[in-house]
Amino acid sequence: MSDRQPMKVALVGLGTVGSGVARILLEQSERIRQRTGIGIEIVHAIVRDPSKPRDVSLPKGILATSFDLMEDPRVDVVCELIGGTTTAGDIVRQALNSGKHVVTANKALLCEQGEELFQLAREKGRTICFEAAVAGGVPIIEAVSQSLAANQITSIEAIINGTSNYILTEMLDRNVGYEDAVRKAQDKGYAEADPAMDVDGTDAAQKLTILAQLAFGTRVSLKEFPRQGIEALSLADLRYADDLGFRIKLLAVARLNKGRLELHTQPTLIRSQHPMADVYDAYNMIEIEGDAVGKTWFSGMGAGQMPTASAVVSDLIDLAVGRAQLTFPLLDLWGRRPPLPVLPAEEIERRYYLRFHANDQPGTMAAITNILGKLGISIASCIQHESEIKPTRGQGGGIVPLVIMTHTTTEGQMREADIELARCPCIQPNYLRLPIRG
């Protein structure tokens, strides 16, 4: 095969991930030649600012600034690694329109414009690869779309936001508050300068929509399911859960539920004995259940330069071998099958963890339990913790943390309870409600 030409790549974006991809392609070229039969060659590395220092040294003549070099007839594949969605979308369209395959790590782009971009790729007979868009170095796209293809996948549960998981681990294991943990995540390079999309659950929900579409062959939009971030969690909440034998993790769930699709991305209490409770730092874990294979787990670094670059290069290798071109037309993504109905949020059934800061005075407990009882929400356990807030002298009782675990109930009933509880004068407004993994 060595007489065949290497596959030619234009890298667009040479930031953290782009530099990592370039390093693997340049430093491991012989290994990649063996695994592809033909090798992979970077012909252009297109950047906005060519004077910026980078942690990879490129051969002469490769660094460029014009996006139009993507259209160079020698280029087989365009690697979009600039992030964002506006320019990135234009790049992918330009690449597909000029007959190039595309590799991207950009889940936000896929969530926003996936339908249009996949349609364009199908029209042009070209391939979009996106292994790096979900769970970084963990080959979960390949697992869902190929390795487990003999199965009807019935359930996906995933810790797929490394930043949130790092922050939660840091808080509980190193005993620091939320703000400090966010700063540490930024210092470590896990969190962006503005980590809003990570900590508010958007990033995990975007990845979940991609996995859910692949696994269940249905269209899913971010707006269709409950999404909650980790910003409202305090160290005390993590400790209360720990005392009860649970860890709180940002858990993204998509599962078949009597012919409908149940979806949610929320901080969730997971029993300490479960493998997902043990996922620490910026690691990701995805549990997939299939009708034949049963439960399987995939875990590894969900972010970071080289793990993400590993996934991008594996996509490039799949294109060079020709596998990706065979797989893409068969993917059920933004697909042609009728959508599976999404279970309305109100009908999702789970147990819940409720944490109140309540006034330490007679009648408080009765007020709360009356609201829950009236709505048919059954209490499984209740713990009043020692107050962390000193009572103000002369003002009588202070504020006490109160934790209630419910039996199984519906999200709809809990939402009704939320409204009633918000009106209850004995409860502080920072009331926290989290689902418990069944």
Next chain:
Amino acid sequence: MSDRQPMKVALVGLGTVGSGVARILLEQSERIRQRTGIGIEIVHAIVRDPSKPRDVSLPKGILATSFDLMEDPRVDVVCELIGGTTTAGDIVRQALNSGKHVVTANKALLCEQGEELFQLAREKGRTICFEAAVAGGVPIIEAVSQSLAANQITSIEAIINGTSNYILTEMLDRNVGYEDAVRKAQDKGYAEADPAMDVDGTDAAQKLTILAQLAFGTRVSLKEFPRQGIEALSLADLRYADDLGFRIKLLAVARLNKGRLELHTQPTLIRSQHPMADVYDAYNMIEIEGDAVGKTWFSGMGAGQMPTASAVVSDLIDLAVGRAQLTFPLLDLWGRRPPLPVLPAEEIERRYYLRFHANDQPGTMAAITNILGKLGISIASCIQHESEIKPTRGQGGGIVPLVIMTHTTTEGQMREADIELARCPCIQPNYLRLPIRG
């Protein structure tokens, strides 16, 4: 694509796994058609005894007894699922010689005849798929050969014998002896009537040679590395390890060690906090470390009808899509690259757990520690447990269990110590030595 013909399969063997494969292909035919574009059709199911009851109902005219039906011109793929190595080898050769692709779950066959069969497949331009041969439903062959292809894999550590892991879990968690646990594994269908190959480490070592060859592109033979089973472990041993904060697991290891390949398959002490210590029952887990991706973990059921069938059908889907035919010629299995030298067993460096049943009399501890000290083996900790064996009346001291944990030393030094210790009259012959995971 619906105008293209379905891929035609001859199943050879309709035992547990074969029936599972038939069930998926028959019951999920529409889903498989979607995922392949063409569908997969069973044209022959070849068995020795057609009157045997089976847990799948086949369409009329499919069940047959003649192996020559494999050569039916309509057949594209032969699925070898009869097990054993003699007839199975003949079947694979006959299939390849008549121009068919082959899918097999038979690691023993690959270990024994892989070189010849791969050579034949390459000559005939045909493909051998074997995802089910290692770790059942866990797609580890695909991970090593495709998903992590951007990486130089540096280390593989694996719990890949479900039967042994089930027995070890059963013993410690349900407090039963080795023999009882083996019987329970047989009742559950995990262990064969003769579980020798599972419990003596052969099965795990066979799977390790396949993984190691794929990951490191080198030839490895079973004879080249230490292999030890779980037969000598008692419940007391598992408890002593547990007291020290370790779990004993049958661990298969292949890692790069300064340009050489370190390999061993042995019951190994793993710290309780490590994810591999938590793998229970017949589950498998494989930890793969790559130079770019870092550590990744893959876990799921390593055996059983439907998990194994899931892997076989995913191979069939890969063939129907055409991916497998592209991947196979690039696999570095029984390959063409010069072999990587295997680190001689004597040079493997680890910590060790030593358990003695020693005579409870003065001078015993001195005798043991003198032997170790003379050979430069440094003791990290030492615990004398309460005797489980009642002293015989009038015979003075009884037999006491003594556990020593060493600092890092070589296998060579330990083998010298074994010889000296065997000569020591104060030690019972059931001395147990296990490595500790670093």
